[in-house]
Amino acid sequence: QVQVVESGGGSVQAGGSATLSCSASGGTFRTYNMGWIRQAPGKEREFVAAITWNRVLSDYADSVKGRFAVSRRNAENTIYLQMTNLKPEDTAVYFCVADRKFDTLKVLSADYWGRGTQVTVFS
Secondary structure, three states, X not given: OOEEEEEOXXXXXXXXXXXXXXXXXXXXXXXXXXXXXXXXXXXXXXXXXXXXXXXXXXXXXXXXXXXEEEEEEHHHOEEEEEEOOOOHHHOEEEEXXXXXXXXXXXXXXXXXXXXXXXXXXXX
């Protein structure tokens, strides 16, 4: 059983930057692929970014490519989502997810989910 907890959300002006963190416990972190999912008000959840357990591969939604970067520090059981050039449409609750299968993260079927952290981008 893996527990993940997000942090780092808040309010950011459009064009600004923010970094989300996700700390994991209860499992062998370095064996899990990790990712980020978000849900905007009134919309369905959508894939944002993911990274493999060994950091060899990462993937991003088209809407965030070139603006967001996912990374991880296995020694600290933590992953990060660095967000730059934020837009009002990035406003959402961001969830950290974990799964042993990388593709599962992208189809919103991860085994483990955090409770989410709110990111609000104002213009």
